[in-house]
Amino acid sequence: MSGLRERKKEATRTALSWAAIRLTIEHGWNAVRVEDIAAAVGVSPRTYNNYFSSKAEAIAFRYLERSLRLAAELRHGPHGEPLWEAVTRAALRQLEPGPEVGHMPPRAPDEWAAGLRVMLAEPALEAEMLRASKIAEKELAAAIADRTGTDPGSDLYPRLVAASVMAANNVALELFVQGGTGEPIEVLLPRALRMVATGLPTA
Amino acid sequence: MSGLRERKKEATRTALSWAAIRLTIEHGWNAVRVEDIAAAVGVSPRTYNNYFSSKAEAIAFRYLERSLRLAAELRHGPHGEPLWEAVTRAALRQLEPGPEVGHMPPRAPDEWAAGLRVMLAEPALEAEMLRASKIAEKELAAAIADRTGTDPGSDLYPRLVAASVMAANNVALELFVQGGTGEPIEVLLPRALRMVATGLPTA
DNA sequence: AGGAAAGTTGCGTTCCACGAACTTTTGCGT
DNA sequence: ACGCAAAAGTTCGTGGAACGCAACTTTCCT
Numbered sequence: 387m388s389g390l391r392e393r394k395k396e397a398t399r400t401a402l403s404w405a406a407i408r409l410t411i412e413h414g415w416n417a418v419r420v421e422d423i424a425a426a427v428g429v430s431p432r433t434y435n436n437y438f439s440s441k442a443e444a445i446a447f448r449y450l451e452r453s454l455r456l457a458a459e460l461r462h463g464p465h466g467e468p469l470w471e472a473v474t475r476a477a478l479r480q481l482e483p484g485p486e487v488g489h490m491p492p493r494a495p496d497e498w499a500a501g502l503r504v505m506l507a508e509p510a511l512e513a514e515m516l517r518a519s520k521i522a523e524k525e526l527a528a529a530i531a532d533r534t535g536t537d538p539g540s541d542l543y544p545r546l547v548a549a550s551v552m553a554a555n556n557v558a559l560e561l562f563v564q565g566g567t568g569e570p571i572e573v574l575l576p577r578a579l580r581m582v583a584t585g586l587p588t589a
Numbered sequence: 590m591s592g593l594r595e596r597k598k599e600a601t602r603t604a605l606s607w608a609a610i611r612l613t614i615e616h617g618w619n620a621v622r623v624e625d626i627a628a629a630v631g632v633s634p635r636t637y638n639n640y641f642s643s644k645a646e647a648i649a650f651r652y653l654e655r656s657l658r659l660a661a662e663l664r665h666g667p668h669g670e671p672l673w674e675a676v677t678r679a680a681l682r683q684l685e686p687g688p689e690v691g692h693m694p695p696r697a698p699d700e701w702a703a704g705l706r707v708m709l710a711e712p713a714l715e716a717e718m719l720r721a722s723k724i725a726e727k728e729l730a731a732a733i734a735d736r737t738g739t740d741p742g743s744d745l746y747p748r749l750v751a752a753s754v755m756a757a758n759n760v761a762l763e764l765f766v767q768g769g770t771g772e773p774i775e776v777l778l779p780r781a782l783r784m785v786a787t788g789l790p791t792a
Numbered sequence: 793a794g795g796a797a798a799g800t801t802g803c804g805t806t807c808c809a810c811g812a813a814c815t816t817t818t819g820c821g822t
Numbered sequence: 823a824c825g826c827a828a829a830a831g832t833t834c835g836t837g838g839a840a841c842g843c844a845a846c847t848t849t850c851c852t
Contacts, residue, residue, distance in 0.1 A: 391798075391849065420839065430801050435840060439712075469791040509642075509720065516719035517712065534791060540769045542760060542781050547789050549756035557748045566743045578745050585788030586750050588672040588737060594818065594829075601830095623808065633832050638809060 399437050399447070401427045406444035411501030415508045442514035445505070449515055453522030456480045456555070460529045469533060470583045473551055474576050481571060502563060523552045554578035602640050602650070604630045609647035614704030618711045645717035648708070652718055656725030659683045659758070663732045672736060673786045676754055677779050684774060705766060726755045757781035 405426040409418045420441055424434040438444040459476035467475075506512055527548035531538045538544045558574040561567065567574070608629040612621045623644055627637040641647045662679035670678075709715055730751035734741045741747045761777040764770065770777070 389850080394849095395799085419837095431839095432801055432803090432841090433799085436800075439840075441839070512723065513716035513720040516723060517716040520715065520719060539767075540764075542764065542777070542784065543789070545760045545764065546757065546781060546784055549760050550753055550785060550789060553752035553756050554749065557745060557752050561743075561745065561748065564742075574745070578749060581745065581749055582753060582785070583789055586746070586753060586786055592819080597818095598830080622806095634808095635810085635833075636831055639831075642809075644808070 398427065398429065398433075402429070402434060402437055403444045403447040406441070407448065407505075410445060410505050411498065415505065415511065440514070442510045445511060446514040446518040450518035450521060452480055453519060453552070453555075454525055456551075457522060457525035457529045460526065461532070465533070469530070469547075470579070472533075473547075473583075474579050477551070477555060477575055477579060478572065481575070499563060519552055519556065523548045526551060550582040551579065554582045601630065601632065601636075605632070605637060605640055606647045606650040609644070610651065610708075613648060613708050614701065618708065618714065643717070645713045648714060649717040649721040653721035653724060655683055656722060656755070656758075657728055659754075660725060660728035660732045663729065664735070668736070672733070672750075673782070675736075676750075676786075677782050680754070680758060680778055680782060681775065684778070702766060722755055722759065726751045729754060753785040754782065757785045 402423060406418070406423045409422055409426060418441075420434055421431050423441075423444065424431045434444075438447065456476050456479075459479045460472055463472045463475065506515065527538045527544045530536075530547050531541070531544035534544065536544045555575065555578075558571060558578040562569075562571045562574055605626060609621070609626045612625055612629060621644075623637055624634050626644075626647065627634045637647075641650065659679050659682075662682045663675055666675045666678065709718065730741045730747045733739075733750050734744070734747035737747060739747045758778065758781075761774060761781040765772075765774045765777055
C-alpha cells in the first residue's frame with residue numbers, strides 16, 4: 387500500500403471533495419453541477435462518480451475523514467489512559483487542522499462560515515453528513531469496545547459511549563458554528579464530553 | 590384545521606408512506622419506482638412528489654412521526670414529573686403501536702424484520718432516517734428546554750439531553766432489531782436511558 | 793520492454809425531481 | 823341547493839444525477 391498510484395488516487399479524491407465544497411459555498415448547492423466539480427479538478431464527470439456515488443458524498447467526505455480520525459486517535463493513544471481522558475484528547479486532536487491547509491483560502495472566514503451554514507441547511511447535505519457521523523460512530527464503538535473489553539454486538543455500553551461522544555461532538559460543533567455563545571470550540575467540546583460522561587441530571 | 594380535506598391529505602400521505610415501505614421490503618429499494626408507489630395508492634407520480642420531495646422521504650416518514658411523538662408526549666405529560674422519568678415514559682409510549690395497524694400485515698414478522706434490515710442498509714435510506722432523527726431531536730430539545738428553563742440557542746444542556754435521548758433510543762432499537770441480545774425493547778430502552786442519564790464511566 | 797492490472801473516459805440509459813399550465817374536487821357562503 | 827373560489831391533483835416537458843458497459847490509457851512489476 388501507499389504506492390504512488392494510491393496516493394494519487396487519494397489526492398484526486400480530496401481535490402474533488404474540496405472543489406465540491408468550495409463551489410457549493412460560492413454558488414449554492416443547486417447551481418453546482420457534478421460536471422462543474424469534475425471540471426474544476428480536471429477530470430471527467432464519469433470519474434467523479436467512480437470516486438463518489440453521489441453529489442452530496444463528496445462534500446461529506448471531509449467531515450467523514452475528520453470523524454474517522456477521532457476513532458483512529460483513540461486506538462493509537464496510550465492504552466493505560468482512562469477512557470474519557472483518551473476520548474477528550476482524541477476529540478480535540480481531530481479539530482486541529484490537518485495537512486489540508488492550502489486547499490482552502492483562509493480568506494474571508496466570515497463569508498465561509500455563512501456559506502457553511504447555508505450549505506448545511508440543504509436536506510440532502512444534512513442527511514449525508516449524518517450518515518458520515520454514523521459511519522464514524524461505528525468505528526468509534528469498535529475502538530471503545532476494544533479498550534473496555536466489551537462487545538458492540540451484544541453490549542449497550544460501547545455503542546452508547548460512541549453515540550454519546552458523537553452527540554457531544556456534534557452539539558458542540560453546531561452551537562459553535564451557529565455562534566450561540568462566544569465560546570471557542572476548545573472549551574465547548576470538553577465541557578460537552580464531561581457532561582455526557584458524568585451524566586445529565588436535571589440542571 | 591382538522592377539516593375533512595386535511596384528514597384526507599394525511600390519509601394519502603400515510604398511505605404513500607406505507608406503500609413505499611411495503612414495496613421496498615418486498616422487492617428491494619432499486620426495484621421500486623416512484624411510479625409504482627404512486628400507482629399502489631392510486632395517484633399520479635407527480636402527486637407523490639407533492640407529498641414527499643424524494644423517494645427516501647416517504648419511507649422515513651413513519652419513523653419521523655414516531656420520533657416526533659416522543660417530543661409531543663414529553664410536552665403533554667404532567668409538568669411536575671422529574672425530567673428523566675418523563676422522558677422514559679415518553680420513549681416507551683412512542684413504541685406502542687398507534688392507529689396505524691391495518692396498513693401493515695402482521696403476517697410473517699420474520700420476513701418483515703429481515704426486509705427491514707436489508708432496507709435500512711441502503712445508504713440513501715439510512716441517511717434519510719438519520720435526518721428524521723435529527724428533526725425530532727430538535728423538537729425534543731425545545732421541549733426539554735421548556736421544561737428545564739434553559740435555552741437551546743445558547744445552552745449545551747437541552748441539546749445534549751435531546752441528543753443523548755435520541756442516541757439511547759436509536760442504539761436500543763438497533764441492538765433490538767439486530768437481535769444481538771434476546772432482550773425485549775421494553776427492557777433495553779429504559780436501561781439505555783438510565784445509562785445516559787446517570788453517566789457512562791468506564792464499565 | 794512488455795504484458796497485466798488498475799484507472800479513466802465517452803456513451804447510452806433510466807429514473808428522479810420539479811416548474812408550469814390545466815382540470816377536477818371540495819368546502820363554503822348566500 | 824347552487825355556484826364559485828381555492829386547494830388538490832394531473833399532464834407534460836426539462837434537466838440532471840447515477841451507473842453499466844466497453845474502449846482506451848496509464849502505471850506497475852518482473
